[in-house]
Amino acid sequence: MRRDILAWLAVAALSFPLAPVLAAQGGTVTILGTWGGQELAAFEKVLEPFEAATGINVEFTGTRDLPAVLTTRVQAGDPPDMAALPNPGQMQELAAGGHLVDLGKVLDMKQLRNDYAPVWVEMGSYGGKLQAIFISADLKSLVWYDPKAFAAAGYSVPTTWDEMMALTDRIASQGETAWSIGLESGAASGWPGTDWIEDIMLRTAGPALYDQWVAHDIPWTHPAVKRAFEIFGQIARNPRYVYGGPTAVLSTNFGDAANPLFTKPPGAYLHRQASFITSFIREKNPGLVAGEDFTFFPLPAIDPKYGVPALGAADMIGVFKDTPQTRALVRYLATPGAQEIWVAQLGKLSAHKRVNPNAYPDELTRKMAEVLVNAQVFRFDGSDLMPPAVGSGAFWEGVLNYVGGEDLDTVLETIEAAADDAYTSGKATD
Known part of the structure; x- marks a missing residue:
């Protein structure tokens, strides 16, 4: 099983540099988010190759009241290592307070800009710095x-x-x-x-x-x-x-x-x-x-x-603690290979241009993903913001x-x- 996982990572490395991922051995990453049920099960599938290849243990804590729980922990000086943020609004609040890691210093920004349309990089940025990445989306229009x-x-x-x-x-x-x-x-x-x-x-x-x-x-x-x-x-x-x-x-x-x-x-x-x-x-x-x-x-x-234009929602990942383990995980989550597992499990969509269309469960979902990737204008659900x-x-x-x-x-x-x-x-x- 481990050999199969490593082989999969080797293939993924062809489309995104994974050497930094494989270099990080051992340790723990904590993530706070809202996912449960099928979403959490899908995310655990995404994590399996990463954990097996790196020896890093990822501990996910779910809550339905993420804004309040996250705000309380940040104010108490006890943030999680990473969080799955529900929208750019909360990301901007956290970034304005100086709580998020500048991912421009972690990720290959030239590659990221090739992988995402400008609107997705802009929505993940605050103050000219990349503060979060998108790993999946829902399309409403x-x-x-x-x-x-x-x-x-x-x-x-x-x-x-x-x-x-x-x-x-x-x-x-x-x-x-x-x-x-x-x-x-x-x-x-x-x-x-x-x-x-x-x-x-x-x-x-x-x-x-x-x-x-x-x-x-x-x-x-x-x-x-x-x-x-x-x-x-x-x-x-x-x-x-x-x-x-x-x-x-x-x-x-x-x-x-x-x-x-x-x-x-x-x-x-x-x-x-x-x-x-x-x-x-x-x-x-x-x-x-x-x-x-x-x-x-x-x-x-x-x-x-x-x-x-396209209206929707999306799953964002922000990092609070700059460690070798969080760097490895966010680099992995930015790869098409990681997002292919996520969309295959859930039927969600990815804005990542290099996600293989064959990862989607059916032709209909592939067509929705094509609309999302090609949208010149994307806006988050306004009521959520x-x-x-x-x-x-x-x-x-x-x-x-x-x-x-x-x-x-x-x-x-x-x-x-x-x-x-x-x-x-x-x-x-x-």
Whole structure:
């Protein structure tokens, strides 16, 4: 077994220098993160070749409250050696406090810039220094459909937002339903709608204004934010366009929302959701074949000058302690070989250009990875970057109230009041 692992590492070394990895023998690396279940099992698979080849023991501690636990440990002077960070926001806070290791002094930056599009290097940097690397991602800007149902109905995949809305209206005029949307998610109800609005903001206001919105440099009552809500509302609040009408949109669990696409006849034809919805589709419709019975197209452009940006989330690795062991592990995690194990186990995506497409479990996942790697603009889920009182509070609730029929100006004024409090109090405690 050890011989096989070493052989694998030797092959991986052809695509990324692993001599520093193999040189580090013995010791321990501690990592703090949120992973559990399948994600943790997949990460342990990633670590197996590294631990076997180097003799370094990696100890992972999982917590669902990573920001609070990590902040407490850092303030107490007891950070883990490394952490799996959920988004650039927390990375920037830690980097601003001088808590993270400059990975530009650990990794081959010329190679890294060849391996990742500039947007990924920029998102992992703060103050001109690389502070974290990305090992996987989820892509949210996708519209799912059944190609067989499309063909039978004579529908074509839209390439622009206007074409998509024309298709939506055509389906409605035939007495059928274009969209299935589900916003219910227990205590987290509303988040799927925030993804819609974030995607629309990127396509109508552009990434620069999107960043200002996330940072609350523009108010929620700004015309661009209002327009994004209105475009979402043209679909989600229209009983002719959504399966079951707005009432069903509010009560349908997000994991069940794709199911109407696969009934006979279809209850709906389109469903916007992230790459991870494939696991829900397979679980609830075990006879379906990915790529044949369900596939996707990128959510189209609205304003052509902003193209087709990608919205999503990603797993970041930051280093708190500069040791031979942490240097070895972060170098290994930056290799295509390590990330190939990760995506093969989970069906997640990698932004690494040299990850072998054959590592993905199916052609559909390979296509999603291609969209991710080639995206000129990628932005993190905005609600995840906002203070919890806003991103997972007033924003979620505001989406539900808006779809439920509440006046949009009132909804936006309510979110703005929550944001004004949250961002002001955050600055006061900095």
